Amino acid sequence: MEAILQAFGAALHLNVILMMILGAVVGIVFGAIPGLTYSMGIILVLPLTFNLDPLAAITLLLGVYVGGMTGGSVSAIILGIPGTPSAAATCLDGHRLAKQGKAGKALGTAVFSATIGGLISVVILVVVAPIIAKFALKFGPAEIFALVFFGFSAIAGISSGKVIKGLISGMIGLLVMTMGMDPVMGVKRYTFGSINLLGGVDVLSFMIGMFAIPQIVEAFSTDESAIKRKLDTNVSMSFPTLKEIKGLAGTILKSALIGVGIGAIPGTGGPIAAFLGYDQAKRKACSDEPTLDCVAGPEAAHNGVTGGALIPMLTLGIPGDPATAILLGALLIHGLKPGPLLFQENSDFVYGIYATLFIINLLVFSIQSFGIRFFVKVLDFKKSYLYTTIMVLCVIGAYSSHNNMFDVFTMFAAGLIGFFMQKFGFPVAPTILALVLGPTMEDSFRRALILSQGNFATFVASPISIVFYAFTVFVLVSQVRRKKKNQKA
Amino acid sequence: MKNADRYVSIVLLGIAGLWTYLTYQIKANSLPGAPGPRFFPLVIIAVLALLALALFIGSFKKGAASKPVAAKKQDTKMADIVASQAASAAPREGVCEEFEEPKPVPMKMLYSFIAIFLYAVLTGLIGFYVATVPFVFVIIKLIMNTKSWPKSIIATVVITGAVYLIFTVFFKLSLPSGSLWY
Amino acid sequence: MKPTTKRIIALLLVVAAVAAPLAAQAKKYPTKAVEVTCLFGPGSAADLIARKFSDLAQGYLGQPLPVVNRTGGGQAIGYNYVKNQKPDGYNIIWTSNGIFTAYYQGNIDFKQEAFTHIAQVSYEPVSIAVKYDAPWKTIKEFMDYIKANPGKVRIGNSGAGTFTHLTAAALENETGSRVVHVPFGKGLAFASLLGGQIEATIQLPSEVEGQYKAKQVRILAVTGADRVESMPDVPTLKESGYPLELILWRGLAVPKGTPADVVQILVDTTRKVVESEEFKAFAKTVAIIPSFKTGAEFQAFLEQDDKTNALLMKQTGTSNR
Numbered sequence: 001m002e003a004i005l006q007a008f009g010a011a012l013h014l015n016v017i018l019m020m021i022l023g024a025v026v027g028i029v030f031g032a033i034p035g036l037t038y039s040m041g042i043i044l045v046l047p048l049t050f051n052l053d054p055l056a057a058i059t060l061l062l063g064v065y066v067g068g069m070t071g072g073s074v075s076a077i078i079l080g081i082p083g084t085p086s087a088a089a090t091c092l093d094g095h096r097l098a099k100q101g102k103a104g105k106a107l108g109t110a111v112f113s114a115t116i117g118g119l120i121s122v123v124i125l126v127v128v129a130p131i132i133a134k135f136a137l138k139f140g141p142a143e144i145f146a147l148v149f150f151g152f153s154a155i156a157g158i159s160s161g162k163v164i165k166g167l168i169s170g171m172i173g174l175l176v177m178t179m180g181m182d183p184v185m186g187v188k189r190y191t192f193g194s195i196n197l198l199g200g201v202d203v204l205s206f207m208i209g210m211f212a213i214p215q216i217v218e219a220f221s222t223d224e225s226a227i228k229r230k231l232d233t234n235v236s237m238s239f240p241t242l243k244e245i246k247g248l249a250g251t252i253l254k255s256a257l258i259g260v261g262i263g264a265i266p267g268t269g270g271p272i273a274a275f276l277g278y279d280q281a282k283r284k285a286c287s288d289e290p291t292l293d294c295v296a297g298p299e300a301a302h303n304g305v306t307g308g309a310l311i312p313m314l315t316l317g318i319p320g321d322p323a324t325a326i327l328l329g330a331l332l333i334h335g336l337k338p339g340p341l342l343f344q345e346n347s348d349f350v351y352g353i354y355a356t357l358f359i360i361n362l363l364v365f366s367i368q369s370f371g372i373r374f375f376v377k378v379l380d381f382k383k384s385y386l387y388t389t390i391m392v393l394c395v396i397g398a399y400s401s402h403n404n405m406f407d408v409f410t411m412f413a414a415g416l417i418g419f420f421m422q423k424f425g426f427p428v429a430p431t432i433l434a435l436v437l438g439p440t441m442e443d444s445f446r447r448a449l450i451l452s453q454g455n456f457a458t459f460v461a462s463p464i465s466i467v468f469y470a471f472t473v474f475v476l477v478s479q480v481r482r483k484k485k486n487q488k489a
Numbered sequence: 490m491k492n493a494d495r496y497v498s499i500v501l502l503g504i505a506g507l508w509t510y511l512t513y514q515i516k517a518n519s520l521p522g523a524p525g526p527r528f529f530p531l532v533i534i535a536v537l538a539l540l541a542l543a544l545f546i547g548s549f550k551k552g553a554a555s556k557p558v559a560a561k562k563q564d565t566k567m568a569d570i571v572a573s574q575a576a577s578a579a580p581r582e583g584v585c586e587e588f589e590e591p592k593p594v595p596m597k598m599l600y601s602f603i604a605i606f607l608y609a610v611l612t613g614l615i616g617f618y619v620a621t622v623p624f625v626f627v628i629i630k631l632i633m634n635t636k637s638w639p640k641s642i643i644a645t646v647v648i649t650g651a652v653y654l655i656f657t658v659f660f661k662l663s664l665p666s667g668s669l670w671y
Numbered sequence: 672m673k674p675t676t677k678r679i680i681a682l683l684l685v686v687a688a689v690a691a692p693l694a695a696q697a698k699k700y701p702t703k704a705v706e707v708t709c710l711f712g713p714g715s716a717a718d719l720i721a722r723k724f725s726d727l728a729q730g731y732l733g734q735p736l737p738v739v740n741r742t743g744g745g746q747a748i749g750y751n752y753v754k755n756q757k758p759d760g761y762n763i764i765w766t767s768n769g770i771f772t773a774y775y776q777g778n779i780d781f782k783q784e785a786f787t788h789i790a791q792v793s794y795e796p797v798s799i800a801v802k803y804d805a806p807w808k809t810i811k812e813f814m815d816y817i818k819a820n821p822g823k824v825r826i827g828n829s830g831a832g833t834f835t836h837l838t839a840a841a842l843e844n845e846t847g848s849r850v851v852h853v854p855f856g857k858g859l860a861f862a863s864l865l866g867g868q869i870e871a872t873i874q875l876p877s878e879v880e881g882q883y884k885a886k887q888v889r890i891l892a893v894t895g896a897d898r899v900e901s902m903p904d905v906p907t908l909k910e911s912g913y914p915l916e917l918i919l920w921r922g923l924a925v926p927k928g929t930p931a932d933v934v935q936i937l938v939d940t941t942r943k944v945v946e947s948e949e950f951k952a953f954a955k956t957v958a959i960i961p962s963f964k965t966g967a968e969f970q971a972f973l974e975q976d977d978k979t980n981a982l983l984m985k986q987t988g989t990s991n992r
Contacts, residue, residue, distance in 0.1 A: 452522065
């Protein structure tokens, strides 16, 4: 108890608070703007952290992380372009709600659910981090494969009724991800002699291209005044009512837990959690109409990842997702070595992190809620200026992921592909899901076999795997049942 | 839509075939016990082929005609306007919107794609900011038909300038400076 | 004009003619920022070292040295990029034995000769880690176990053809037996060790220090010439009777053809940084050992490393040449 109070005391120092605010603002802005992501934000503020004291440094980075995760929903809902890969799932129902004129409610639900998800993840982090860490370690390649396989079944849920086309979109995504170096052997696959393709297709650039470019091109080609009407610029954010919250509570809680779990498993991150959260909410909603649940789900899930990913990072020194990998590096620079020793020798620092993370979630909530009205004002700019700027920022975002012009062309190619996919009625979301899950799926499958020396029994050897396969079967069965019901109606 | 499905499924089958050929170009060595680099792609291609086949067969089903309309009603996913507008000459079949859908002009879409592509190419050649100026200007003035020249120029300067200040000056981000200059 | 005036003017002109280029040269390299390419992602050990180095070098060179991460393709993309840059000293790259592994994997068509090497900056031994409750308390016990159980022991590494993989292969050689090499991506090898899915893994000391001190992991040996400062009771392979020395080295290079005076400035700056107290203190926090080698000594080292890597890669089946 005393330690916790002390921790909050440390967290409320002026320089820490300043860093919180700076981080949150940078994060939200980067998250909200399509093309820029929180990873980029973290990397850009990293140099600023070198001369700060450890807590302030980590606070800054955490602020960007949480802010970025939460901010992604803003453009996802309003523009239909996810600000970060994790927000892709929010985009599905969120934007449809916006087109129905319910953008305000969607935005409010999004930030509310995200914050609750984040807070839940902090609580879990504080209370049971070591236990979860131990459990997360039980996820060997075979278990991860089962998890990812289950995640892939979510495609059925995000195809809005067109399952065959959705699966095809997914297959396309999987194929795209096989390009590059084979993850296990390092052999070249489909690189056509290009050294840039050796690095594989950059998921971020591809995603930006697929989601943003068709929207941007459409905006460029459409009459100005018409677009103005399409985007409901009189959006004022409205939070879900108490009644609505009661209805959403189950979804939010479940999704947050999903997020924490996914975050805790090294090698999986935000986007996967978001899609699982979406799928879980969709199944509960049982219809193809967009619902608030399907906004709350992914938001709570990917913010649950923020606390979850810190679990293996702090307790074991293993990053739970790419952003925490950078956080890890920042800790090392300050001479702090994550792991059991950190808890023993620097426990006040660890508690400090817990405290600031908690406060950051609340701060992000406030800043984003307050800031939405400004963001919406931005939409009042002439569309030509707005979308042009977004395009410029997308180029920056695509280039900056690996400082490689090739990624910009990847983005363009993805834009073309996305454009034609939409033209022919193929849902785009499954492709993104596949891009995110594909490598892990192949990776874990082959590694599991390497470990078991070719014995396929390894895939069903552990109860964890069996549970996930059971989930998959259950989900598919209920999907089929739902379709039959809809067809009869 | 159904005819389109038919052609698309044929194209997909073609892609599946081509990709299979490419897959056999991959070196097949592997660690003991595990499948090699060709395994996963081949599985994907097989599934894709099956799905394409299903799509092909589905495109012949008469009764399925009602489904696309119903599906369209729900599927207002991002830029579905493009799909419904561009793919069918007649305006939206049964898409319930609350306001009139603007029609994007197909030629402009083509120009937009070309402009974006050239932007990417120029960024690599003459540098990011140097390429951004013409891109922004072209989009604002020509493609989006902004009537006033001064406004277009000011907008170009402001946008490019703001991006420069934030990303290059404040964040010190490294952006392409153009290979042509070397 | 009077003849004296003419002479004076002529003299002034000569002086000016000589002074001008000298003045121009006085605007010495570097006159603008020097881009430093790091082949690993932000937050990685390589990245941290690069940033610290840039930070310190800026003090000597007066210009910033921004670190740009160019990852992908097993480091091939980054090597290829810098190799194709103008050799004017404004593009530096962090090298390691990755240049050889990338070559032998067939991802790049050049080796160290494509660059002019400035110096080696540091090296790191790796450690052989097992769970604390594993039945092997010494490296000898582990190696004997491998001998007795060919094809059973699973050793994790950070990817096919990477340094940790090659280290495991070298150990395998020593035993004359066979080991199952399990490639992982970022950090996952260690997670698998703790989860009990593999018997041992090869890790950089900085990655396992925390667990080692907390007695969750036992380090059987380190692979350098000397013991690691942060793990004083862990013997080296040599001490344990295995004549192996495997270190991951890091250095700096510029594209071939960079003018000698620019190279010299970089060499001198590097030496100053590596020998500085601040760098030494930093080195301790990331468990690297500063080591400055340049010129012929470094060349010879590179050639030796080339041979070692070629051999190990052939042996592990990860070589495509």
